[in-house]
Amino acid sequence: MEIIRVPRIVRETAYAHRIKGRSVGLVPTMGALHEGHLSLVRRAKQDNDVVVASIFVNPTQFGPNEDFSAYPRDQEGDLHKLESAGTDIVFLPDVQALYPKDFLTSVSVAGLSDKLCGAFRHGHFTGVATIVNKLFNIVRPIRSYFGQKDYQQTVIIRSMVRDLNVDVDVIVCPTVRETDGLAMSSRNAYMNPEQRRASVVLFRTLTAASSVIRNNGGTTAAVNEALHVQLNSEPLLSEVQYAGVYDPETLDALTELQKDNLLAIAVKIGTTRLIDNMLVQR
């Protein structure tokens, strides 16, 4: 496994593979890797000749009061996991390499970026769209892999790719869960054992709401009631940022259930912000 820190070198290395006719897949990450990330690497390895994984805690997607400096970092562990999962090239830039002094440009996806998580994390999705656009330009993969857990992110990246004619196939892979159902997330490490036990409420809530949708008589009112009954049953839950049933493409709240429905939740347990979602067909 090659470890490359310089954007120009990873660009040239990926290019050298491409001109030999090898397909290059990219898995962008912020490190602190878990099975969710590794499932993306394994899928990328199945689909492509060469897998590039990037590790970069992107400062522009964190708000001023968010956890940029506290975000978990484990470079040695990450490299070991990436190698075991079959990564060929790790791109490990430092902040200066990607955001030099006088950096001025941003990529924004209007509308979609202000809904759901965007309403609570101003500028977050502009930071995401910008860094992903940069990584795509540096590596020029044929495919790139993202987890469904960050559902809104996947919708925004797909829009950016379509709108800017970026020639990358965006592949969204299923959320990987702990045995009790908690969606894997680097931020799960912030919780103490009591909070960790409480956090299963997200999965339990989504599962209960899914049953309401799959029941043909279900209405959005019944779905929302199920969501809130479940969430209210957990005393350690300190804040519900949103919980509802949404259109999977526009992310607008639904007034009537449709063929495809997105259940999505963002809450805080203590100071740890957790999100989860399920796509449910009626």
Add this chain to the structure above:
Amino acid sequence: MEIIRVPRIVRETAYAHRIKGRSVGLVPTMGALHEGHLSLVRRAKQDNDVVVASIFVNPTQFGPNEDFSAYPRDQEGDLHKLESAGTDIVFLPDVQALYPKDFLTSVSVAGLSDKLCGAFRHGHFTGVATIVNKLFNIVRPIRSYFGQKDYQQTVIIRSMVRDLNVDVDVIVCPTVRETDGLAMSSRNAYMNPEQRRASVVLFRTLTAASSVIRNNGGTTAAVNEALHVQLNSEPLLSEVQYAGVYDPETLDALTELQKDNLLAIAVKIGTTRLIDNMLVQR
């Protein structure tokens, strides 16, 4: 000369050249072509194996009260000129092909986009950066060509390319002028003969101010005085939007002359907006 209207086809056509090892140069235009545009095509032909020219009057770079619908269009004449200048492929998309319904994404270059012309044309440079980013992603040229007449545009495109790690060499070619010095522009056609005679005031003003800079005793006050004396001498000039001496990289007004200085002017003659600039070494 191939004429291609579909983004996917021009992408595939350019790709087919690239994998055969041929270099592809891009000349983005809004049509209504003059010798300035054709000088870009000729330069692109010298530098590259294959020249793609695009003709697209980009709606997102026009403000609501600007001249999008009146902007001169001459497809037949343009195609004839492009063929004579050695263009290999003309990309001629319609608006729907580049801005489908639900288009949401924009590329912005902060700071630089609000200065000079940007202060009078809100959103203009975001429209420019977005369409140029799209054209780069569709054609994937190794080099792209722009005229110095739109100096601020070239600074913004260079910033976008650097910040987003776009792998395109941005080449800026000298302003082409009429015999009396007027910078060629598709908008020159808006003027009546009397206004056209008056419009030489821009070149005369820049030339006078250049002399002040080249005179070692010159100060920015003396340069600005020369600019305004000249501009005030033309009664048909209906508005001076800006006229001054600026840093060529930051576009900030200079308080002291430096090694490299940008003289730049934007005025209206009747309702026709005209810009011009000169880079002057002290």
